[in-house]
Structure formats: structure tokens, C-alpha cells
Amino acid sequence: MAKKNYKIKGMHCHACEVLMERRFRKISGVKKVEADYATGIVKVTYDSEPSVLELNNSIKDAGYSVVIEDEINRGSKGADEQEKTDYLEVVMYFIIVLGIYAALKPIGILPHLSLTDNMSYGFIFLLGIVAAFSTCLAVSGGLLLAVAAKYNEMHSSLTGWQKFKPNIYFNIGRILSYTFFGFVIGAFGSVLTLSPFGSGVLTIIVSIVMVLLGFQLLNLFPWLRRFQPKMPKFIGHKVHDISSMESKSAPFMLGAGTFFLPCGFTMALQLYVLSKGSAVVGALAMLAFSLGTLPTLASLGVISSFVKGSLQKDFLKFAGVIVILMGLFNIISGLTLVGLDTGDFSTGSNLLSTPGSKAISSAPKPYLKQAPKGTANLELLPIADGKQIARMRVNGLEYEPANFKVRQGVPVEWQVDASDASGCAHVLIMPKLKISRYLSGDKLNIITFTPTEAGNYPFSCSMGMTTLGASFVVVQDTT
Amino acid sequence: MKTTKFTVKGTHCIACKNLIEEICREIDGIASCNVDFKTGMTIIEHNEKLNLGIVKKEIESLGIYKVQSL
Numbered sequence: 001m002a003k004k005n006y007k008i009k010g011m012h013c014h015a016c017e018v019l020m021e022r023r024f025r026k027i028s029g030v031k032k033v034e035a036d037y038a039t040g041i042v043k044v045t046y047d048s049e050p051s052v053l054e055l056n057n058s059i060k061d062a063g064y065s066v067v068i069e070d071e072i073n074r075g076s077k078g079a080d081e082q083e084k085t086d087y088l089e090v091v092m093y094f095i096i097v098l099g100i101y102a103a104l105k106p107i108g109i110l111p112h113l114s115l116t117d118n119m120s121y122g123f124i125f126l127l128g129i130v131a132a133f134s135t136c137l138a139v140s141g142g143l144l145l146a147v148a149a150k151y152n153e154m155h156s157s158l159t160g161w162q163k164f165k166p167n168i169y170f171n172i173g174r175i176l177s178y179t180f181f182g183f184v185i186g187a188f189g190s191v192l193t194l195s196p197f198g199s200g201v202l203t204i205i206v207s208i209v210m211v212l213l214g215f216q217l218l219n220l221f222p223w224l225r226r227f228q229p230k231m232p233k234f235i236g237h238k239v240h241d242i243s244s245m246e247s248k249s250a251p252f253m254l255g256a257g258t259f260f261l262p263c264g265f266t267m268a269l270q271l272y273v274l275s276k277g278s279a280v281v282g283a284l285a286m287l288a289f290s291l292g293t294l295p296t297l298a299s300l301g302v303i304s305s306f307v308k309g310s311l312q313k314d315f316l317k318f319a320g321v322i323v324i325l326m327g328l329f330n331i332i333s334g335l336t337l338v339g340l341d342t343g344d345f346s347t348g349s350n351l352l353s354t355p356g357s358k359a360i361s362s363a364p365k366p367y368l369k370q371a372p373k374g375t376a377n378l379e380l381l382p383i384a385d386g387k388q389i390a391r392m393r394v395n396g397l398e399y400e401p402a403n404f405k406v407r408q409g410v411p412v413e414w415q416v417d418a419s420d421a422s423g424c425a426h427v428l429i430m431p432k433l434k435i436s437r438y439l440s441g442d443k444l445n446i447i448t449f450t451p452t453e454a455g456n457y458p459f460s461c462s463m464g465m466t467t468l469g470a471s472f473v474v475v476q477d478t479t
Numbered sequence: 480m481k482t483t484k485f486t487v488k489g490t491h492c493i494a495c496k497n498l499i500e501e502i503c504r505e506i507d508g509i510a511s512c513n514v515d516f517k518t519g520m521t522i523i524e525h526n527e528k529l530n531l532g533i534v535k536k537e538i539e540s541l542g543i544y545k546v547q548s549l
Contacts, residue, residue, distance in 0.1 A: 014543050015494040022501065062497045 001031060003045050006055065010064035011037040023058040024050075040067075090218050093321045121288040127265060128292015143206060144170060145300055145319050147254065166251040167301030171294055173255030178266075178290035179283050181259050185273050186282020197431060202260065203334030207327040214324035218317060265289070267462040268426040271438030338431070378405035378473065387413045387448075390472070394421035394428075394439065397461070402470035407477040408454050414447040427462035430472075436462070480510065483523050483531065489544040490516040499544070502537050509534070519547075 008020060017035040020042050024033040029048035036042075044050070056066045148167065259266070269289055273282040381388040381404060388410050393400045394417065406412050418426060418439035428447070429436045432455075439445045451457065451474040458471040487499060496516040503512035503521075508529035514521045523534070535546040 011494075013492060013494055015490075015492065015498045015541075018541055018543070019494055019498045019501070022498075063493065 001045055001047060002049065003043060004049065006042045006044060006052075007040050007067040008035070008042050008059070008064055009040070009067050011035065011040055013037055016064070019062060020059065020064070023062075024055060027054055027058060089317065090321070093317050094325075097318070097321050097325060121284055124269070124285050124288040125292040127269075128289040129295065130265075130292075143210060143254075143258070144297060145323055148301060148305070161305075163305035164301055167298065167305065169251040170255035170301070171298060173252035174258050174297075175287065175290045175294070177256035177259045178286040182273055182286025183279045183283035185270055186276060187279035197338055200334045200338035200431075203330050204338070207330040207334060210323050210327035210330070214320045214322075214327060218320040218324075265424065268424060268438060271427060271436075275438060378403055380405050380407060380475070381412075383407075383410065387411050390414045392416050394418045394425050394466075396420065396422045397425050397466045399467045399470045402467040403473065404471075405473045405475060406451060408451055408474050409477065411448055411450045412472070414449070416445040416447065418445060424461040425466055428459060429462055430457055430459040432457050435459070480524055481527060481529075483525065485521055486547045487514065487519045487521050487538060487544045488547055490514065490519045492516060495544075498541070499538060502541075503534065506534060506537060 011017065011020065014037065017037050020035040021033040024030055024042065024044060027050045030044060030046045030050055032043075032045035034043040044055075052066050059065070144167075148163075266289070269285060273285055276282065276285075381390055388406050390404045390406070390412055392402075392404075392414065416428065416439055419441050421439060421441060426439050426441070427436065428439055428445075430449075433449055433451075435447060435449065437445065437447055451472065454474050454476050456471050456473055458469070460466050460470060490496065490499065493516065496514040499514045499521065500512045503509050503523055506529075509523050509525045511524045512521065513523075538544055538546050
């Protein structure tokens with residue numbers, strides 16, 4: 001008796017395992033079969049070795065195939081080397097993606113399109129096109145990419161067109177929901193927009209899902225696959241329906257749900273529509289915007305659906321790396337929105353700490369004497385007419401200056417010039433004081449608040465993408 | 480020939496459908512079997528003598544599914 005391992009393409013659950021075992025056992029000469037869908041390996045014990053063709057023929061009608069190149073013998077050196085090159089490859093992809101990002105960043109792919117108070121729908125459409133290349137893509141596109149890539153991996157036998165179909169439903173769902181909610185927000189006000197905290201929590205959840213999906217795509221941790229089918233059946237059923245996009249409604253709902261995903265541009269537009277207070281303007285503005293994002297999202301779908309062979313394998317790996325990086329990046333933004341002081345992140349020391357350590361990082365630090373890093377030498381703002389005037393410019397995604405020191409109990413007049421702000425920087429939030437404001441590019445924006453407690457009050461754009469560590473430091477008036 | 484409908488809980492993909500259909504077809508007395516994996520709805524055509532308990536046992540012996548309303 002001898003043993004041999006075969007790599008099988010297409011297995012993704014327990015039912016697949018059983019199916020493999022049953023089919024192979026029927027082949028003459030085969031004694032014992034053990035399948036493991038997490039690794040994709042089927043161990044075959046036999047008297048007389050079955051041919052790969054025989055094995056393949058027995059399973060191909062159900063959509064599986066024996067991977068010939070990757071045929072590995074158990075315990076042999078070959079298998080070990082195979083694993084190692086895989087990891088090396090993944091590291092290589094990470095380096096390439098980070099390299100591309102680093103190379104593009106200084107050029108500034110993001111044109112400084114500014115939101116103004118009276119925008120034409122054509123302009124909003126353009127805004128959508130730009131948005132799809134930037135912050136929006138980080139969440140909506142990343143999610144679409146992750147789910148689509150996962151789906152294609154699981155159903156690699158489908159034709160390109162079949163794979164592309166769910167993308168159509170996704171985009172229809174998106175456009176309809178944008179238009180609908182644009183209408184609702186225009187008509188009824190802010191009932192439907194999420195608070196910064198809510199979208200922060202949502203960002204974190206979505207990001208974690210993205211990172212997990214990314215790891216699965218890269219097959220870095222085979223045990224991660226077990227997360228999927230081991231969920232309670234009633235949840236598993238639903239989650240699977242959505243993530244596998246088997247039905248028309250699942251991708252449709254997923255697309256519709258992207259309205260609530262934190263995208264800097266969407267948020268800015270939501271607040272813009274809110275200020276207009278008109279259902280028709282709201283619906284049309286959102287429709288124009290979602291149509292603008294369509295070309296990019298649709299082409300993502302085309303690429304992920306129609307690439308084939310080794311190119312497809314490369315694409316899945318790239319998608320995995322990009323999805324993981326976007327996910328990690330978004331988690332940091334999400335934490336900012338929830339109100340975590342990201343000034344800590346800028347030092348880098350807390351990057352790896354868990355959210356559970358939040359309590360520690362926001363606790364008073366006696367050794368810092370009230371002033372967090374970078375704010376120690378700040379001058380107190382002057383008082384005029386009983387108000388403390390804080391002047392700030394938003395340049396792209398940077399706040400100038402980004403730190404202010406004010407007295408407790410004295411009203412602060414925050415004058416914000418957003419004429420050069422881009423994307424999500426048009427929304428300014430300060431979670432601690434529940435401030436969430438749309439910054440007009442046409443006129444000086446004035447926000448007033450009175451800090452009643454001493455401490456550090458971080459602020460950022462609605463995506464947490466602006467200057468890290470930007471904050472008001474409130475101190476007790478000792479003079 | 481008789482037609483019987485029942486629900487299999489726990490089906491979620493094409494593999495489940497293939498697997499259950501394959502198992503049913505191997506049972507003596509069952510002529511055809513069709514599973515809708517989204518709802519778990521399973522329809523079998525079988526002769527009068529078939530012991531439906533065997534069908535339930537065979538499907539549940541996989542340890543993945545539960546047969547209901549049979």
C-alpha cells in the first residue's frame with residue numbers, strides 16, 4: 001500500500017470533503033481517502049496508483065479539479081520548499097504594492113477638487129470619478145474586491161460573464177440606494193446619516209472582515225478558512241449567501257449597503273445635501289455621484305472576473321495584499337472616528353496594541369504634564385471679545401496649524417478656511433464634543449464651542465485621514 | 480412511484496446539493512433526487528416500499544446536515 005497527496009482545486013467546505021472522499025473511493029485500487037478542504041489536500045491510500053486523469057474525471061462534473069503542477073508527496077522536501085516560496089511571494093507582493101504607493105504618494109494622484117456650496121451635477125459626477133480613486137475605493141472598492149476575489153476563487157470554474165454578473169447587481173444596488181437615501185436625507189434631514197462613532201464602529205468591523213478575507217486569499221493561515229463554515233448555522237447561512245453572492249439579492253444588498261460605509265466624499269455630500277434641504281437635489285446629487293464612481297468599480301469587477309490562468313492567480317494575490325493593507329489602514333481611521341486619540345499612533349509605539357488598551361492610552365499621563373507630544377511648547381490662544389480665536393487652514397488633507405491650546409471654560413471660536421480642502425477634509429469631526437460639520441470651500445467656516453473639561457480634544461476629517469494628532473489641548477486657566 | 484418532499488437543514492452550496500443527491504441516488508428504491516441548497520428543499524421520487532428512515536439516517540450520517548419534516 002502506498003500513499004499520495006493530491007491538491008484539489010475548488011474545495012471550500014465539509015460537503016466538498018465528503019464528496020471527494022466518496023468519488024475517489026469508487027476508483028479501483030483506492031483503499032482510503034482523506035480530504036481536507038482547508039489545505040485543499042486529499043490523501044489517497046491505494047494498492048494500485050490511480051492516474052491523475054482518472055481522479056480528475058471522477059470529480060470534474062462537480063466543478064473540482066486535480067492540480068497537477070502542485071502534486072506534492074507528503075513529508076517530502078518538495079512540500080516544504082513549496083510553502084516557503086509561497087511566503088516569499090507574498091512578501092514580494094507586499095513590497096511591490098507598498099512601493100507603488102510610496103512612488104505615487106508624493107506625486108499626489110488626488111486632484112484638489114473642492115466642494116463648494118453650489119455644485120453642478122456634472123461637477124458632482126466628476127467628484128464621483130475622483131472619489132472612486134481615493135478614499136471611497138478604500139472601503140467600497142476594497143470590500144467589493146475582497147468579496148469578488150473570494151467568490152471567484154471558490155467558483156473558479158465559472159465563466160467570466162457568470163462571475164461578472166454579481167458585479168452588475170452590486171452596482172445597481174449601489175446607485176439605487178444612493179439615489180434613494182439622497183432623496184430621504186434631502187427630504188427628512190439627518191435621520192439616516194450615521195454618527196462619527198457609528199461609522200467608526202462600522203469601519204472597524206468592515207476592516208476586520210477585509211483583513212480576514214485578504215489573509216484567506218493569500219492562504220497565509222489555512223486555519224482561518226475554518227472561520228467560515230463553523231459559524232452557527234443560521235448566521236452562517238446568511239453570511240454565506242452574502243459573501244458567495246449566489247443570489248441576485250445578496251450582491252444587490254451589499255451594494256446598497258455601501259451607502260453607509262464611511263467614504264469621505266459620500267459623507268461630505270450627505271452633509272451638503274442636508275444643507276440644501278431638498279429631496280430632488282439630494283436624489284440627483286447622489287445619483288450623479290454614484291454614477292461617477294461606477295466606471296472604476298465596474299472595471300474592478302471586469303478585471304476580477306475576466307482575467308484567467310496564472311494572471312488570475314497573480315490578481316488574487318495582489319487583491320489579497322491590497323485588501324489587507326486597506327483594511328489595516330481603515331482600522332486606524334475607524335479608531336479615530338470612535339474617538340481614540342490617534343496622537344498615540346503617530347508615535348508608532350502603540351500601533352500594535354489592541355483596542356482593549358484604549359483605556360490606558362487615553363488615561364491621564366502625569367509624566368506629560370497635561371500636554372501630549374508635540375503640543376508642549378504651544379502658546380495659549382489670545383482672547384478677544386471674551387472668545388478664544390483659533391484660525392486654521394485646511395490644505396488638502398493637512399491642518400495648518402494642527403494643534404491649539406485653549407483655556408477651560410472660555411468659548412472658542414474656531415475659524416476654518418477650507419478653500420483648499422480635498423475629499424473627506426471637507427468634513428470636520430471632533431468626537432469628544434460630538435461636533436460634525438461640513439466645511440464649505442466658499443466662505444470661512446465658524447465653529448464655536450466651550451470646553452468645560454481640561455484634556456486633549458482630537459479632531460480629524462470624517463475618515464480619520466487628516467493630520468495625525470491634530471487636537472485642541474484644554475488647560476485650566478491659572479492666570 | 481411516489482414523490483416525497485422534505486427539508487435538509489445545513490445545506491449552503493452546490494457541493495451540498497451534489498453530495499445529498501449522490502447519496503440519495505445510491506439508496507435502493509430512489510429513482511431521482513433534487514436538492515435546492517438555498518432552501519434545503521429536497522424532492523425524491525421513490526417506490527412504495529422505501530423506508531424513509533433510511534434516507535434520513537444516510538443523510539444525517541455525514542454529520543453535516545439535519546433532516547426535517549420527513
